[in-house]
Amino acid sequence: MDSLSQIALGSAVAVAVMGRQTSVKKAALWGAIAGTLPDLDVLIDYGDDLSNMVQHRGFSHSLFYLTLVSPLLALLICKVHGEMAHYKRWLMAILLVLLTHPLLDTMTIYGTQLALPFSNYPFGIGSIFIIDPLYTLPLLVGLAWVLLKGRRSLAANTAGLVFSSCYLLWSVAAQQHVIQAAQQQLSATQHNQVLVTPTAMNTLLWRVLVMTDTAYYEGFYSILEKNTEITFKAYPLDQKLYRQYQLHPNVQTLAAFTHGFYAIAREQEQVVVTDLRMGQQQNYAFSFVVPEQADMNTQRLPRELQLTDTLSWVWRTLRGQHTAGLNQLPHNLTSQVPAVDCRRPAAVQCNSH
Known part of the structure; x- marks a missing residue:
């Protein structure tokens, strides 16, 4: 998905997991940072244009590697803010932010190598376009509401996550409907x-x-x-x-x-x-x-x-x-x-x- 969607998803997930354990702004900021990290592989030059295409969404989108990185990033956050007492909660938040990034990318058709280093198979369900406002806007609205109103409005952020997730499910159902129509005709x-x-x-x-x-x-x-x-x-x-x-x-x-x-x-x-x-x-x-x-x-x-x-x-x-x-x-x-x-x-x- 596009960068804005990944930032919005990362922030929304972090805010939802951290809840009242830390400030909403702090959770949203680190969620946005962690939600952006996997896509920094675009800065790597693999030698030519074709290699850059097929290597994108590679090791930086691996569920295995992201799982290994998450404890270190959570530790860094806790050290910076002096919140070691909430390390487990931060670890859960950062782990979910990092893992939902490639999983959301897998909903597009590009190809995401989730299983590295065990397999370089490019997974792609292809049920959603790389940019879809109906997915991103609920996340942004929920985040904006909770950032303006504070922790007493965490339900708005959760509602945005639920709506966007339901939209993904709708996209899969719609795709299956069209596949069945194509199967019948062909x-x-x-x-x-x-x-x-x-x-x-x-x-x-x-x-x-x-x-x-x-x-x-x-x-x-x-x-x-x-x-x-x-x-x-x-x-x-x-x-x-x-x-x-x-x-x-x-x-x-x-x-x-x-x-x-x-x-x-x-x-x-x-x-x-x-x-x-x-x-x-x-x-x-x-x-x-x-x-x-x-x-x-x-x-x-x-x-x-x-x-x-x-x-x-x-x-x-x-x-x-x-x-x-x-x-x-x-x-x-x-x-x-x-x-x-x-x-x-x-x-x-x-x-x-």
């Missing part, structure tokens, strides 16, 4: 994987990504609509490029990190590999130039952030105005690419990572 098509993620800053309009051997398909599903049919636009895959670059270390790295949701294409004189999970067609968050030699640095292509246009498109789509979308949807999955075999059913794999 049950007679041959495909490899399906990914369902929310569009920008909401959990009402969902993006459905379908991978096949010859193409990938992008469609959108609005929970507000009565019509449950998902319409898709097809993007053929360059099989020659895939065969040529599938063993390239950089391509293999991104393929593993994205769980197979990637594409290789030639753009002018460059071969580009793209993470298909974040963003949408023509405006993906992460695209990299594949170097001719494996030992060369991998450069990320600049992205033009179209947040205003994207939010406007989300709003129009939620209102049922499909024809003016960024990608000129809809198209039918089964009619766009003849190579998709619709005659024999195949098992549907809905991978939410």
Whole structure:
């Protein structure tokens, strides 16, 4: 999640755990600091743009390492404020703040390596967008209220935490609903994987990504609509490029990190590999130039952030105005690419990572 959400969550958790054991401002401050610490790994340069991407949310988001760090940070806080009598409570607060940070990140699709050093698997449920006001605002309102009113209003902070947590549960339930709708519609098509993620800053309009051997398909599903049919636009895959670059270390790295949701294409004189999970067609968050030699640095292509246009498109789509979308949807999955075999059913794999 974004930095503001992590700061708000860290402060809210610390205030809730410390209660009346210390001042609200002190708990909120240290909660914000601890809630920010895991994301300081962005200051580390791992050598090139691709490495910086896949190593982010790495060791600093490991539940094991954060558990080891929490007693030291709690001890530091107690020493600074002379509150050794409350060490156990501070330890519980800091431990929960540090652990909830990567757990919240796991709700997004990016990929969080929770299990290091035992596994570098990038976990990502993908039920919430990296920025979602309906998650963050309740935390901020609850914190603001208790900071203004003092410890007699701790219930407001708790209410903010409860509301934001319920919103996360709603996002998972909504995602499962869309997955089931996609499963039903795709049950007679041959495909490899399906990914369902929310569009920008909401959990009402969902993006459905379908991978096949010859193409990938992008469609959108609005929970507000009565019509449950998902319409898709097809993007053929360059099989020659895939065969040529599938063993390239950089391509293999991104393929593993994205769980197979990637594409290789030639753009002018460059071969580009793209993470298909974040963003949408023509405006993906992460695209990299594949170097001719494996030992060369991998450069990320600049992205033009179209947040205003994207939010406007989300709003129009939620209102049922499909024809003016960024990608000129809809198209039918089964009619766009003849190579998709619709005659024999195949098992549907809905991978939410």
